[in-house]
Amino acid sequence: MSSIFVYVHKSTNNFVFVNKKGNICLLELFKKIEESSRIRMPKEHNMAKQVKIKDIAEKAGVSRGTVDRILHDRGNVSDSSRRAVERVLAETGYRFNIHTSAVSLKKGFKLIISTPEAVAGEYWDVVGKGIDHALEEYFDITIDCEYVFYNQFDIYSCRNAFDSVVKKKPDAVIIGATFVSETKILCDILDREKIPYAFIDSVIEGTHPVATYSSNQNACGRMIGRLLDLFAPADAELAIFSSRRIGNERANNSMRRMAGLKEYFRDTDKGRIIKESKISVLDPEESKKDIIEFIGKNPKVKGIAVLNSRGYIVADALAGISGNDISIVSFDLTVNNSRCIRNGSIAAVICQRPEMQGFYAVKAIISALLYNPAEKNIRHFMPVDIVIRENLDDYGEIFAE
Numbered sequence: 001m002s003s004i005f006v007y008v009h010k011s012t013n014n015f016v017f018v019n020k021k022g023n024i025c026l027l028e029l030f031k032k033i034e035e036s037s038r039i040r041m042p043k044e045h046n047m048a049k050q051v052k053i054k055d056i057a058e059k060a061g062v063s064r065g066t067v068d069r070i071l072h073d074r075g076n077v078s079d080s081s082r083r084a085v086e087r088v089l090a091e092t093g094y095r096f097n098i099h100t101s102a103v104s105l106k107k108g109f110k111l112i113i114s115t116p117e118a119v120a121g122e123y124w125d126v127v128g129k130g131i132d133h134a135l136e137e138y139f140d141i142t143i144d145c146e147y148v149f150y151n152q153f154d155i156y157s158c159r160n161a162f163d164s165v166v167k168k169k170p171d172a173v174i175i176g177a178t179f180v181s182e183t184k185i186l187c188d189i190l191d192r193e194k195i196p197y198a199f200i201d202s203v204i205e206g207t208h209p210v211a212t213y214s215s216n217q218n219a220c221g222r223m224i225g226r227l228l229d230l231f232a233p234a235d236a237e238l239a240i241f242s243s244r245r246i247g248n249e250r251a252n253n254s255m256r257r258m259a260g261l262k263e264y265f266r267d268t269d270k271g272r273i274i275k276e277s278k279i280s281v282l283d284p285e286e287s288k289k290d291i292i293e294f295i296g297k298n299p300k301v302k303g304i305a306v307l308n309s310r311g312y313i314v315a316d317a318l319a320g321i322s323g324n325d326i327s328i329v330s331f332d333l334t335v336n337n338s339r340c341i342r343n344g345s346i347a348a349v350i351c352q353r354p355e356m357q358g359f360y361a362v363k364a365i366i367s368a369l370l371y372n373p374a375e376k377n378i379r380h381f382m383p384v385d386i387v388i389r390e391n392l393d394d395y396g397e398i399f400a401e
Contacts, residue, residue: 056092060084070371086373108142109369111362114165115176115200116152121335123309123354124176127200130358131174138366152178153281154246162186172365173197177204178251196368198361201354202252208377211364213357216381217253220350221260224305224329227386228261229270231327231347232303237273239294239301243308244278254307257331261305275301281310291317295326304328312336315345333387333395341392351385351395 053071057064062081069077070085113131118124128147135145146168150161158179165173166189173190177183177199187207190197199212228238240261242254265272277294279287291314295301304326306314311330318324327347330337332354340346360380367373387395 056085056088059088059092082373083375086371108144109171110144110146110169111172111174111365112146112148112165112168112170113174113176114148114150114161115174116178117149118147123332123334123352126334126354127176127358130355130360131362132358133355134359134362138362141366143366150178151246152251153243155179155182156246158182166190170195172369174200174361174365175209176200177202178253180204180252183207183252196365196372198364198368200357200361201352203256203379204252210368210373210376210378211361212377212379213360213364213382214379215350215352215384217256218260218263219381220331220352220384221257221262221307222264223260223350223384223386224257224307225261225264227329227348228303228305228327229265229268229272231329236302237275237298237300238303238305239275239277239298241277241279241291241304241306241314243310244280251308257307273300279306279310279313281313284313287313288317292321295321302326306330308332309334309337311346311349312340315340319345338392338395341387341389344389348386348388351387353382353384356382 053064053067057067060067060081061084066077066081067085069075070082115127116124118128135143148161148164148168151157159182162182162185165186173186173195175183175186175197183204184206187197187204187209191208196210199207199209199214201214203212203214203217232238240258242258243251245251262274265274275298277290279291281287295318302325304314306328309330309332311328312334314330315328318326318328328340328345329347330349331352333349333351337346337349341349364378368376385395
């Protein structure tokens with residue numbers, strides 16, 4: 001995959017992704033995102049004037065000593081002064097100078113990242129690339145980064161991984177959460193030890209992360225419902241496919257998406273018949289058999305929502321059925337889902353910007369380690385894209401192998 005870099009376009013203030021050769025491969029307007037979701041977008045890398053401590057002090061209405069104590073987390077600072085300084089730091093783009101506080105202290109940090117296993121070309125692989133880009137940008141901070149992966153379809157694998165996270169005695173943790181119960185157990189321990197953590201991909205209620213970067217899963221479920229409603233004939237039945245998992249607990253995001261989808265049809269009073277089934281990601285041959293059998297028993301189903309990134313499993317299973325006219329919608333622009341969009345076996349996917357989630361989670365953790373900001377548990381709902389065959393090529397540079 002080509003390296004992708006992120007910057008703010010100088011003349012338009014747009015968020016731009018460019019590949020290593022400098023070709024613009026995606027251009028979208030993000031000018032309003034900071035106001036709506038409190039995501040602080042990158043400032044220009046080459047500032048004409050270097051911001052100094054005295055400038056920050058003047059803008060915040062505090063003394064230089066107060067700014068210095070905040071930068072080096074030396075305490076004895078009122079909440080109002082800290083908020084004022086942090087506001088100015090964000091407005092002036094002082095984040096590059098923030099690095100120097102860690103460098104001058106010659107302090108390193110141990111960061112543990114625990115997510116589902118990253119298979120090449122799949123969702124968590126792209127999350128990992130966003131994390132790597134962030135670590136490259138913050139290269140002047142000594143970060144000992146270690147991954148602890150788990151099988152997202154096996155709650156016991158997740159439990160073992162999270163146990164391992166605690167034993168590694170991290171300074172901070174980034175969590176790609178799947179199972180609510182196991183995640184809460186880990187977070188309770190991290191809270192007691194005062195170890196900052198951030199979530200990627202999923203909101204877990206009753207926890208206290210410094211930040212969460214995810215799409216709004218309930219809204220995504222409603223979007224999937226609307227897409228199915230558009231693609232499938234009005235008199236057709238619909239189906240929801242989720243993953244079969246080891247351990248008696250559904251994935252957090254799947255539950256929220258399913259709730260949103262059902263809310264859409266309840267609120268719009270469409271009177272659609274919606275049936276449910278499961279597929280085994282761990283056993284594709286068994287899944288293929290189950291999918292074909294399900295369609296054979298439910299011939300009126302003409303629209304299928306796959307509530308995770310494995311839409312291609314359903315699409316491939318149905319490819320050999322003569323006269324197949326079923327519309328499939330799924331999540332995430334993985335390599336296999338892209339293939340199915342191109343050949344028409346998947347109608348659309350919702351792309352959740354996984355590379356941005358990974359990038360900003362690292363940024364939030366570094367900010368927490370250097371500053372310990374008072375404001376925590378901020379939920380950043382990322383923008384999502386609906387990708388169909390007509391706009392698939394616009395994403396080729398980002399998601400190509």
